[in-house]
Amino acid sequence: MIFIILLTLITLIISGITTIPFVIGLLTIQTVLFKKSWVFFLALGLGLFLDLIMIRPLGYTSLVLAIFVFLIRLYERKFETQTIAFVFISTFLGSLIYLMIFGYNNVLIQSLISAIIGVLFFKLLWLKLGLHSETI
């Protein structure tokens, strides 16, 4: 749990200086690993923080992030979500949409980097939590 809190704090700090949406990767990992409802409230908190530092209308990013988490949860029944492929694709698409909504540059390369880092942290957390590796 400490590792996850630390990861969230690092994401918050990094969000202020880079346009790469690490927050999407963080939410994807937490959604697929824990499958808990508190991830929605985490999305709300992270979104409000990002709105504050980016001077956006409060609640805008939270809504986008909450819909993103909701879509991942919807796919739980159709796909095996705890796989590298799913984390990569969902982080990539999520980042792409996020960057396009908020009007950033180099959306493809940034989404790709976000997805790669998301997968690395997913693998790291998977090992850290001592989960079975068959599904990966």
Added chain:
Amino acid sequence: MKRREGFLSAFFAVAFLSIIILVLSLSGKLKFLSFLEKPTVAIQGLSYNLFQKLPFVSESARIKRLEDENLKLLSRVADFEKLKQENAALSDQFQTVYPRSTQLLKADIIGAQSFIPGISVPNSFIINKGLKNNLKMGMAVVIKENFVGVISQISENLAQINLINNPSSSFTAKTENGAVGIVKGANTLTINNILLSENIKIGELVLTKGDINNNGVGIPPDLIVGKITSVEKNPSNLFQKAKVESFVNFMNLSAVFVYLQ
């Protein structure tokens, strides 16, 4: 099914809360929450200052050794350097004849999002001044007589500056010889829509043409945008365009000046 219902209710609760906050925020009823900006500014300022040192990462091993030796001295020097930098910035700006120092408000940069921090050039800044300091949307931001950008978002304590290299940035400008065009931001600055009959040369200065509204808010004339580095002139086109290079190094700025009116 029970678990599914659980996440659905959580989603609807968060989505509903977000929409309520968004509506209240857009209608300006959440201004009392501006006190929340202070802790977030602190976090942002911390990360910005940390990554300002990134260009020196390649020397990290040597610097780390030196840092250990000089740790005590550095804390004192840091305070002194900050004061010195601030003094130099103010002194530089006040020596500038145009724009007059009385029209300017100094603001510290506390955030600059870029693709790769410390390597790629940012296209927006967050400054530590906002509505409380009488800033308004559309106000021009300068450093010496160089045009830096325009305030694009504003809250009680903070403001976002869209730099001239921002893809959404667009303003009228003129060359030293009076050729008028539109400067657009992107990875490289370009001045477009210059008539083919106009004679523009490499090395020529590009200045703002001026675009100030009735309230005195906007871009003042004759601020330096940059110099022309290449010209693209095709007789079959209606207009010619040129690449412009700004004299400002956006990565090394720590403070800017907002042109009040």
